[in-house]
Amino acid sequence: xxxxxxxxxxxxxxxxxxxxxxxxxxxxxxxxxxxxxxxxxxxxxxxxxxxxxxxxxxxxxxxxxxxxxxxxxxxxxxxxxxxxxxxxxxxxxxxxxxxxxxxxxxxxxxxxxxxxxxxxxxxxxxxxxxxxxxxxxxxxxxxxxxxxxxxxxxxxxxxxxxxxxxxxxxxxxxxxxxxxxxxxxxxxxxxxxxxxxxxxxxxxxxxxxxxxxxxxxxxxxxxxxxxxxxxxxxxxxxxxxxxxxxxxxxxxxxxxxxxxxxxxxxxxxxxxxxxxxxxxxxxxxxxxxxxxxxxxxxxxxxxxxxxxxxxxxxxxxxxxxxxxxxxxxxxxxxxxxxxxxxxxxxxxxxxxxxxxxxxxxxxxxxxxxxxxxxxxxxxxxxxxxxxxxxxxxxxxxxxxxxxxxxxxxxxxxxxxxxxxxxxxxxxxxxxxxxxxxxxxxxxxxxxx
Numbered sequence: 001x002x003x004x005x006x007x008x009x010x011x012x013x014x015x016x017x018x019x020x021x022x023x024x025x026x027x028x029x030x031x032x033x034x035x036x037x038x039x040x041x042x043x044x045x046x047x048x049x050x051x052x053x054x055x056x057x058x059x060x061x062x063x064x065x066x067x068x069x070x071x072x073x074x075x076x077x078x079x080x081x082x083x084x085x086x087x088x089x090x091x092x093x094x095x096x097x098x099x100x101x102x103x104x105x106x107x108x109x110x111x112x113x114x115x116x117x118x119x120x121x122x123x124x125x126x127x128x129x130x131x132x133x134x135x136x137x138x139x140x141x142x143x144x145x146x147x148x149x150x151x152x153x154x155x156x157x158x159x160x161x162x163x164x165x166x167x168x169x170x171x172x173x174x175x176x177x178x179x180x181x182x183x184x185x186x187x188x189x190x191x192x193x194x195x196x197x198x199x200x201x202x203x204x205x206x207x208x209x210x211x212x213x214x215x216x217x218x219x220x221x222x223x224x225x226x227x228x229x230x231x232x233x234x235x236x237x238x239x240x241x242x243x244x245x246x247x248x249x250x251x252x253x254x255x256x257x258x259x260x261x262x263x264x265x266x267x268x269x270x271x272x273x274x275x276x277x278x279x280x281x282x283x284x285x286x287x288x289x290x291x292x293x294x295x296x297x298x299x300x301x302x303x304x305x306x307x308x309x310x311x312x313x314x315x316x317x318x319x320x321x322x323x324x325x326x327x328x329x330x331x332x333x334x335x336x337x338x339x340x341x342x343x344x345x346x347x348x349x350x351x352x353x354x355x356x357x358x359x360x361x362x363x364x365x366x367x368x369x370x371x372x373x374x375x376x377x378x379x380x381x382x383x384x385x386x387x388x389x390x391x392x393x394x395x396x397x398x399x400x401x402x403x404x405x406x407x408x409x410x411x412x413x414x415x416x417x418x419x420x421x422x423x424x425x426x427x428x429x430x431x432x433x434x435x436x437x438x439x440x441x442x443x444x445x446x447x448x
Contacts, residue, residue, distance in 0.1 A: 139433065
């Protein structure tokens with residue numbers, strides 16, 4: 001059997017729709033920047049956090065201009081490279097954030113385009129080798145199915161209300177997303193050095209992206225046809241080479257920050273702040289309410305329990321998804337955005353941009369309608385319950401944290417549903433679509 005629509009990838013024809021999407025996205029942002037809503041959006045706790053709020057960057061710049069280290073006091077918690085970037089482009093900050101969103105969208109577009117070509121080639125070779133059961137041909141992705149996926153990814157990112165809000169609030173989360181998107185692009189293109197550099201830059205910005213080291217390494221190994229085996233010398237050589245490039249880049253970036261500031265103050269102010277969570281300003285994360293109610297005696301223990309979530313899940317997921325590193329990358333980005341200490345809606349927008357890539361999993365999703373309703377309802381209720389708590393005084397912090405919990409449960413259900421759907425499709429691709437028991441009756445697939 002052969003795949004219908006071979007040679008369907010025509011990237012040149014897709015440039016015009018992408019340009020239209022970029023123009024529409026920039027227009028929406030420019031209109032909102034000039035509206036009275038911009039100031040309101042910049043104060044929303046769902047959109048900015050103590051780490052990435054624009055007003056804190058402005059405070060840091062004011063201290064820097066006065067010859068005082070921006071990390072004196074407890075206001076500025078961004079990295080030195082960010083403050084020096086805006087030291088030169090402060091008058092054009094709106095353009096910087098719009099360009100960052102554009103870079104993210106184009107990088108994801110190109111990355112997904114290349115990933116689809118890889119998937120297509122793998123399917124073609126498997127079909128030629130007759131590895132698929134006959135009844136799974138309807139599950140195979142054709143180039144016609146994949147054709148608009150890169151554009152949908154760019155559309156999902158640029159026109160997502162979460163991304164727009166984050167950009168208009170001038171949250172530095174948009175810059176972090178751009179770095180992660182460039183890391184994904186370089187990884188899928190097979191450039192180990194640039195992948196390591198952008199991963200180091202993303203890790204330097206917020207620590208948590210260090211967990212993306214595993215999926216990046218697995219993808220590069222797969223691209224070079226190196227088996228993931230502890231007994232394979234080539235595996236260790238490639239892993240060591242990528243690890244050295246990553247650590248070397250990270251050391252260079254950190255040392256550059258030291259030379260800019262002539263001080264190591266940024267390490268406790270940025271990374272200590274992220275890990276120890278001293279600022280309990282409400283946000284859409286799980287930390288703030290729990291630690292506001294926590295006895296100081298138990299704080300360190302529960303801090304470790306909460307923080308380990310981001311770093312622990314990559315181990316079992318890497319074992320289970322070692323043959324599927326790009327899906328592993330999507331899973332880990334989602335886990336970071338749910339379990340990090342200071343999440344904002346901009347973090348969620350990045351992993352949601354990947355949902356069109358897994359459009360072939362829709363038939364296996366179990367809770368997608370329910371989860372979509374939960375996420376939409378929570379997004380609408382965030383400002384309502386905030387107003388009732390802070391301004392009207394007719395509610396309290398329990399109301400706001402309750403909706404935060406529901407929102408995060410919705411995200412966890414969404415990610416676990418895609419995980420189940422992906423594993424189920426892979427099982428069908430190996431064993432057939434219509435599974436039978438030994439007695440000939442229809443079998444039911446259960447994820448354990």
